[in-house]
Amino acid sequence: MSGRLLSSLPGTELAAAFSRAIRLAQKGPRSANPRVGALLILPSGDTVEGWHRGAGTPHAEADALDRARAAGHDPRGGTMIVTLEPCAHSGRTPSCARGLIDAGVTACLFAHADPTERAGGGADLLRADGITALTWVDAVAHTDHASTPGDAAAAKSLTADAQRLNDRWMRAQAERRPFVTAKIAQTLDGFTAAPDGTSQWITSHEARAAGHRLRAHVDAIAVGTGTLIADDPRLSARTPAGDAAHQPLRVVIGQRPVPEGSAVIGADGRFVHLATRDLPAALTQLRREHGVEHLLIDGGPTLIGAALAADLIDDLWVHIEPTLLGAGRPSVLGLNPSTLTDRLDFDADAPEIHGTTVTIHARPRPAAPQADTAGTPDRKDV
C-alpha cells in the first residue's frame, strides 16, 4: 500500500516523526495563518525539516523540499510527514500537493484534513497521482510492521496535539468567519479612555507604530460606532514614511448612522458600515461579501467586550502603558462576571517592550482536555 520507506518505519518511529513535525510547527508565528511543520524522510534515511513562517512565506512542505534541494538531496522516493493536509490550491504560494507530486515523493502522512473549502482536498490530488496519502492514525494502522495499541494511541494523541496548534484558526474556518484579532491600548489600571472620552494617546509612539504594522497585515479593521463618534478615526495603516502599501478595508459596526464627513469613509470606496449588533452575522458577511480572512477589531471596549463574550476573539494584543488614570472607560465592557471563575483565561507569549509600553500577545486558553480534579484550594494557598 505504501512506498518502501513508509513500510520500513515501525509505528514508534512514525510517532517520533509526528512529534518532531509538531515541534517544527511550533516555531511558526501565531497569526491568522495556520502553524504547520513538515519532516521529509529521504530514502537514504536523512531527514529535512520545514515549517511555515507566516502569511506569504513558503508552506511547510515547500520549505522542506527547498531545503532538501539546497542541501543537494533528491526528494524523489521520500515520505513527507506534515501536521496539516497539503493544500490543493495556488494562492500567494503554489499548491503543496502539486509541489509534492512534482518532487516525486511517494508518501505523505498528514495529521488532519485542511478544513478550508479553498485549500482542502490535497490528499485526493496526491492519491490521484499514485502517491500514498494517509492521516497519521491511518498510517500507523496500515504500516507493514505490527503496530501496537500504544502506537495507535500515540498517533491519536499527536493528531489532537496537531489540531490544537491551530484550534482558533480551525474554529474560525468552521464558523465561516474571519480569524479575529483584537487590540487594546490601556493604562496600568485598565482604562482605555479618560472620563471625558479622550484616549489619544495612551501608549507610546513605538507601541502605536507596532499597532500600525499589525494593521498593515490584516484584511480589514473594525471599530464600533462609539469609537467612530468619539475619535473620528481614519483606520488606515501608516508607516513613518506615510501610508502603508496595503490598506485594509475600513469597517464600522453598530446601528447608529455614520456621520457625514467621517474620516473613515475616505475616498477609495473601501469602507463598509454594518448597521447591526449581530456580530456572528457581521463577521460572516465580511468574509462572504468582502473576502475578509483576517479582521482586526481596534476598539472600543463595548465592541471588544461583546466579541469576547461571544468567544469571537482568536488573538489579542494588549498594549499596557505604565500610567494610572484612576477612572475612565475600562478596556473591556459587557462581560459582567459575578465571580472569579467567570473570568476568561488566555495564554500569553513573553511580553514585548515598545518604548515605554509593555505589550502582551495572548490567545484564549483552550478548554482543558479533562476536568480539573485538584479540588478547592486550601485557604492557606489563596
Ligand SMILES: NC(=O)c1ccc[n+]([C@@H]2O[C@H](COP(=O)([O-])OP(=O)(O)OC[C@H]3O[C@@H](n4cnc5c(N)ncnc54)[C@H](OP(=O)(O)O)[C@@H]3O)[C@@H](O)[C@H]2O)c1
Ligand atoms: N485606547 C484604545 O485603544 C481605544 C480604542 C478604541 C476606542 N477607545 C475609546 O473608547 C471609547 C468608546 O467606547 P465605546 O465602548 O462606546 O466604543 P465601541 O465599542 O467602539 O462602540 C460601541 C458601540 O458598538 C456597537 N455595537 C456593535 N455590536 C455590538 C454588540 N454586539 N454589543 C454592543 N454594542 C455593539 C454599538 O453601537 P450602536 O449603539 O450604534 O448599535 C455600541 O454602542 C472612546 O472614548 C474611545 O476613545 C479607546
